[in-house]
Amino acid sequence: MTQTTHSRLPGFFTKNRTALITLLVLVLLPFIVGLFDGASPATVFVNGSGQSKFIQGLAIEIFILALYALSFDVIFGITGMLSFGHSMFYAVGAYLTGIALKSFQLDLLPTFGLVMLAAVVQALLFGIVLPRVKGITFALVTLGMASVFHIVVMSSEAGPYTGADVGLQGMVVPAFISPANERLRFYFAALIILVLVYLLYKRFITSPTGRVCIAIRENEGRARMLGYNTFTFKLTALMLSSFTAALAGFMHALYQPIVSPNVASMGFTVTALLIVLIGGVGTLEGALVGALVYRLLDFGLRRYIGESASFINGAIYVAFVLFVPYGIVGTWRMKSLQIKQGWERLTGMLVKSAK
Amino acid sequence: MNTDIILEAKKLTKQFGALVAVDDVSIQVRRNSLHAIIGPNGAGKTTFFNLLSGNLEPTSGHVIFKGRDITHQPVHRTIHFGMGRSFQITNIFPSLTVFENVRLAAQALGGDNFKFWQAASHFKKYEDRTWQVIEKVGLKERAYTPARTLPHGDQRKLELGMILAPDPEVLLLDEPTAGMASEQVPELIALIQDIQKAGDKTVMLVEHNMNVVMSVSDAITVMHQGKVLAEGTPSQIAANKEVQTAYLGGLYELNV
Numbered sequence: 059m060t061q062t063t064h065s066r067l068p069g070f071f072t073k074n075r076t077a078l079i080t081l082l083v084l085v086l087l088p089f090i091v092g093l094f095d096g097a098s099p100a101t102v103f104v105n106g107s108g109q110s111k112f113i114q115g116l117a118i119e120i121f122i123l124a125l126y127a128l129s130f131d132v133i134f135g136i137t138g139m140l141s142f143g144h145s146m147f148y149a150v151g152a153y154l155t156g157i158a159l160k161s162f163q164l165d166l167l168p169t170f171g172l173v174m175l176a177a178v179v180q181a182l183l184f185g186i187v188l189p190r191v192k193g194i195t196f197a198l199v200t201l202g203m204a205s206v207f208h209i210v211v212m213s214s215e216a217g218p219y220t221g222a223d224v225g226l227q228g229m230v231v232p233a234f235i236s237p238a239n240e241r242l243r244f245y246f247a248a249l250i251i252l253v254l255v256y257l258l259y260k261r262f263i264t265s266p267t268g269r270v271c272i273a274i275r276e277n278e279g280r281a282r283m284l285g286y287n288t289f290t291f292k293l294t295a296l297m298l299s300s301f302t303a304a305l306a307g308f309m310h311a312l313y314q315p316i317v318s319p320n321v322a323s324m325g326f327t328v329t330a331l332l333i334v335l336i337g338g339v340g341t342l343e344g345a346l347v348g349a350l351v352y353r354l355l356d357f358g359l360r361r362y363i364g365e366s367a368s369f370i371n372g373a374i375y376v377a378f379v380l381f382v383p384y385g386i387v388g389t390w391r392m393k394s395l396q397i398k399q400g401w402e403r404l405t406g407m408l409v410k411s412a413k
Numbered sequence: 414m415n416t417d418i419i420l421e422a423k424k425l426t427k428q429f430g431a432l433v434a435v436d437d438v439s440i441q442v443r444r445n446s447l448h449a450i451i452g453p454n455g456a457g458k459t460t461f462f463n464l465l466s467g468n469l470e471p472t473s474g475h476v477i478f479k480g481r482d483i484t485h486q487p488v489h490r491t492i493h494f495g496m497g498r499s500f501q502i503t504n505i506f507p508s509l510t511v512f513e514n515v516r517l518a519a520q521a522l523g524g525d526n527f528k529f530w531q532a533a534s535h536f537k538k539y540e541d542r543t544w545q546v547i548e549k550v551g552l553k554e555r556a557y558t559p560a561r562t563l564p565h566g567d568q569r570k571l572e573l574g575m576i577l578a579p580d581p582e583v584l585l586l587d588e589p590t591a592g593m594a595s596e597q598v599p600e601l602i603a604l605i606q607d608i609q610k611a612g613d614k615t616v617m618l619v620e621h622n623m624n625v626v627m628s629v630s631d632a633i634t635v636m637h638q639g640k641v642l643a644e645g646t647p648s649q650i651a652a653n654k655e656v657q658t659a660y661l662g663g664l665y666e667l668n669v
Contacts, residue, residue, distance in 0.1 A: 261529070261530060261531075261532065262529050264532045264533055264534070265528060265529040265530065265531055265532060265533055266520055266525050266526050266527075266528055266529070266531070266533045266536065267526060267527050267528065267529035268529065268533075269513070269516075269517060269520070269533050270517065270520075270526060272506075272509070273506050273509070273517050276506035276507060276508060276509060277504065277505070277506050277507070279504070280504050280505065280506060281506075281517075282487075282488055282489045283466075283468075283488060283489075283492065283498055283500075283504070284489075284492065284517060284518050284521045284575065284579075285489050285492030285493055285521040285522055285579065286489055286521055286526070287487075287489050288489075290527075291526075294527070294529070
């Protein structure tokens with residue numbers, strides 16, 4: 059909206075300082091961690107095992123999670139559609155990749171093509187119900203569809219392909235991108251994909267299409283009264299989301315390389331919701347920050363606390379909703395940390411339940 | 414058929430269960446006129462507007478706009494034919510700025526809606542149009558204010574701007590002055606008149622303020638219990654005995 063473009067290049071640097079510094083840190087991260095560990099950049103470069111390789115692995119998981127969270131933010135935070143079946147968007151990509159590689163010995167490129175095709179189909183599937191149901195009904199219908207997928211994946215009939223409740227194992231990942239032997243390459247591939255998708259999303263929300271999606275979130279009836287066929291915009295957002303989530307699932311299958319039925323469960327949809335809530339709904343950057351915080355919290359708590367981790371995890375999210383309702387990025391932008399209001403909300407709830 | 418008629422309702426009926434909200438209403442709206450619909454609360458004026466704009470589908474009857482039958486067109490299509498519609502209750506995008514509210518309206522019919530690879534600011538024609546409209550409705554100083562923080566009167570102006578942005582031929586204004594402070598009303602009415610006269614536009618107006626209706630309208634249709642009670646020029650309506658008992662209650666003093 060700001061029409062000012064001064065001298066372009068220095069302006070570009072000052073405007074995007076945070077993003078550029080983050081990118082620089084991420085590019086250097088494997089080597090810096092290596093140095094702390096006593097490994098020379100050359101050792102890191104040839105994928106020597108050690109702390110750097112481990113951190114790269116954690117980072118790759120966060121990148122994939124961030125892609126998944128972005129794909130949720132574009133339909134939930136930007137367009138205002140609450141889908142409870144989002145894990146299916148991811149799981150279809152992951153399972154299809156595994157099955158294509160394992161059972162059909164396809165190459166990577168045809169596999170990827172297949173995954174993208176499936177992404178179109180599942181977005182259309184969700185899209186069919188769009189004109190008929192809204193709000194919580196849409197959430198429940200999508201939950202239903204994802205549950206069917208979850209059940210199919212877990213069934214013994216599909217077992218030979220999906221591995222049923224054990225999960226899909228034993229796929230052969232092409233050697234040139236093997237997460238075990240070529241981790242640094244995988245790391246940079248994942249980083250580049252995340253940066254490109256993020257830039258695409260940034261452009262999308264400033265584009266005429268994205269602006270209408272935001273308008274739909276704000277007041278769908280009014281958007282229609284302006285002459286917008288809101289269905290096509292919602293379907294566009296679903297498509298973009300489905301492509302991104304399926305891509306994340308594709309990368310998940312390659313990296314792990316096992317696919318557990320958990321990624322098709324309701325719980326994994328909640329993961330997307332939590333990440334976006336932590337980071338800030340509808341901010342895009344929130345999905346990135348949220349993925350980082352979520353993964354590190356989960357990792358740290360499990361490591362140092364063990365079994366009771368999920369309890370503490372839950373408590374942290376409740377605290378977030380109460381005290382940081384706009385998420386990390388949203389709070390940062392609006393400079394509105396709601397500690398006081400948070401206590402008021404909490405005491406309000408307690409008083410109400412005591413009555 | 415008279416080509417001077419831009420919008421025509423033919424025997425429009427809308428039934429909600431047992432209630433007949435609009436009952437066999439036929440009217441003709443002349444091009445470039447200011448046509449007011451008046452009537453007591455519950456007369457079916459807003460429902461009638463909803464039928465014209467495509468927000469509701471009639472139980473029976475037809476809507477003819479510029480010689481085309483638009484009866485069963487969804488609401489987002491009627492906008493494309495050149496109809497703009499405002500609501501009794503303020504209907505805007507609350508957390509977006511005034512500029513963005515109007516810009517979205519300006520962009521709607523331009524055919525660039527799916528260029529997701531370009532920034533919206535790249536399309537200067539919509540931004541130029543937006544500034545033009547914002548200036549016209551007098552919100553230029555408020556351009557970057559979030560719409561929800563505007564005072565009510567300014568929100569009504571914003572709504573008018575959002576209808577004007579795509580440059581429609583017919584404006585359906587449902588109580589544009591509703592909830593406005595009385596000293597702000599003349600300003601908005603003058604603006605509406607100015608838009609109608611200068612822009613060669615047809616305006617349909619639902620309005621309760623009788624002084625306003627009598628002074629600005631070219632034609633008035635009086636609705637009562639879903640039916641057309643009377644039709645005519647302001648002076649004809651003011652002199653109509655039936656109207657006086659049904660709606661004006663005999664209390665209205667003709668002061669035009």
